[in-house]
Amino acid sequence: MSTLDGKIPAGNIEEKWTQYKFDMKLVNPANRRKYNVIVVGTGLAGASAAASLGEMGYNVKAICIHESPRRAHSVAAQGGINAAKNYQNDGDSVQRLFYDTVKGGDFRAREANVHRLAEVSVNIIDQCVAQGVPFARDYSGLLANRSFGGAQVSRTFYARGQTGQQLLIGAYSAMMRQVEAKQVELLYRREMLDLVVIDGKARGIICRNLLTGEIESHVADAVILATGGYSNVFYLSTNAMACAVTAAWRAHRRGAFFANPCYTQIHPTCIPVHGDNQSKLTLMSESLRNDGRVWVPKNKGDARLPHQIPEEDRDYYLERIYPSFGNLAPRDVSSRQAKYRVDEGRGVGSTGVAVYLDFRDAIHRLGESAISARYGNLFQMYDKITGDNPYKTPMMIYPAPHYTMGGLWVDYNLMSTIPGLFVAGEANFSDHGANRLGASALMQGLADGYFILPYTIGNYLASMKLDKVASTHEAFKESAQGIQQEVNKLMSIKGNRTVESFHKELGRLTWEYCGMGRNEAGLKKALTEIPKLREEFWNNVKVPGESNYINPELEKACRVADFLEQGELMCEDALHRKESCGGHFREESQTSEGEAQRDDTNFCYVAAWEWQDKNKKQVLHKEELHFDNVKLATRSYK
């Protein structure tokens, strides 16, 4: 084990980023075209980075897994994006956003990164407005804000229930403008399957062209991964079907440390599972909790329809337990409380695995039209999926895996432990600690892409002496051969089980033992079961079709193969972290009232794992966390 250096600049927290921007080396505008930068992933973080670097004059290659960058899963973010603008004059500031994010992350994030995020949050809004992102506005014509996810100020900017899609269109259009200007080369339907490291530095990637099956080599002076999170390790999650850990995991196997894999966020307001055929879960924006009241029947097995249950037989448990935050208690807390009610046997619906989110009182107070103006599209979406009308009967919701705070370890420059490999957005671990606050994911993705990487990449390129490398280099050949062999192997097994069935079983194991509640016995069980499943996969998986044309089953097989390794590391990390913090709830570490109990004496660090050979235990490295500006305190929402 070693101690990792986050390379945090010296100085007061308010001045670190400003001073560091001045201290960093620059690449002369005329020299930028001599540098090739590969951006893998074209969601918010990737598209914004590719656009910005292209504008500056770098030669950019953007790798897109979809048929268009506009399809990236950033589109699905509904609620909004935070920024410390204080347009509402309600006491917000960079300092307060910084404080809220550190505290919300349960004191497991790096202070300096979070402060920088809060600083650039204001520039993001300006940039997006200038691009023509149609944010919601007041009758004055000025930008509207709402309070979101338990924040006590209104700092969330939004575009009805489509904030993610509108921001992505902004970043996507900016990137397409650079495609037109020939500064960005956009490669569609490509999946990164390996990182090429030469002389200890990231010098390119190996991709599979999903249309032709061709294994391609792409050379670069720096590589940015913006490939999202790994919630699909749970099989059922709110992530899109193509969301995978593959790119990050392949980089991990080449030496990039993977940090805090056990920090996963379970979103409290999703539509519950309907049955075995379910392929994914749909999130309902948590803005619904601003007006909806969460409850279950007081008595176990109460089979009455919700409207037949009188007030005295209802338990509005969030309002009861957390009187000051009520239904707006943070995500991890709300999710866990829903699980407790279901475990107590007080869950609702035909499966008993759901709680009510009731708008009856809000409709009574404000009228149906006011509720419709706020949540009309969400109510419609719920109705489409469930066939129930939420104006008439309470919604049923249950928590679902949604976001992963863990990811590849990066230093203050967003550079991984492999020089030249940068990681942005959800794919890195940096800013949210053990729990992400609502409306902060869009903020972080765009902060990384628009305002941080354009500086730190320049600094890296200007400080490094990089030899010329060609795709005929031995390292590229060897890596491409390895990937071809892997593809051939998957095609040749011709076993009896579909990829889907392995993924479902892995999902059951990870959700059961490494989901909302984790304990030693369960995690140890998962750690014996997952390797067995992985072994069976490599002996008994059935991949139909050919490898030289579009083959979605083969793509899935590569991704599931990686989840079968990464899921194990997630459980390993959860087992080693004996405290509860944020999204990681260890049942052995709770207060007498059932609240999460952090252990700052023993666990105030980032756990970063180093890959060893296959079937060998990964090695743990630590980055100690220091809290000089926000006092370590117990989160309390009571």
Added chain:
Amino acid sequence: MASTKAKILNLVLKVWRQSGPKSEGKFVEYPAKGISTDASFLEMLDAVNEHIIADGGDPIVFDHDCREGICGSCGFMIDGQAHGPLRSTTVCQLHMRHFNDGDKIVLEPWRAQSFPIIKDLMVDRTALDRVVSSGGYVSVNTGCAQDGNSIPIRKRDADEAFEAATCIGCGACVASCKNASAMLFTGAKVSHLALLPQGQIEREERVLNMVAQMDKEGFGACSNTGACSASCPKDIDLTTIARLNREFVKATVNKHNTDQKLGDG
């Protein structure tokens, strides 16, 4: 959520199978048995594919990703209608409760020259990306923006721009149009930016360039039938096409006048 109303359906799918852009395609029938009415249309297809794989066959290929109606990946014709029988709904949000036991359902890919078939129900819609890259943006580099509130926008205009911006680029409008026109798609983008002050500087070049690219991609002229808007899962309004025409005429006339002036000078 398994509602108490959930029923089980047995269906037959008649699916267009085509192994590549140049190969000949044909309809093949598949049984879809034991499908819950709570399942989504794509979950029904997943189940059918699991059976095809188990039987040693080649699963049906279709584009899909978010499965919550926002990414625009999915889309094919169901019984001759883009995205199926429900208005304002993508295929992934269409649920099996809208079908009856014993139904035979016909699935075909988007059919348009500008959308070559990749395989089965999957088509190549990158032509739409090229229409965007020809001008569907505001040319503002990162870092040079003024304060967001220094550009006040009348709420009515902001809302209208937003409505146009909700387009998810699925291509249903093109597939539903007998001319395979992309006027609704392009009209939505032109409207979004023409309605906002940020879009004014490049307003005329934008519409001229985007229309030129649209023609170059081989999309047809507007058929004036309104099938595009009727099949749009995001209800993009036909007024966006009217605006596109107006913007185009205005820009063409202005360009002509400017060119003449410059020519005279």
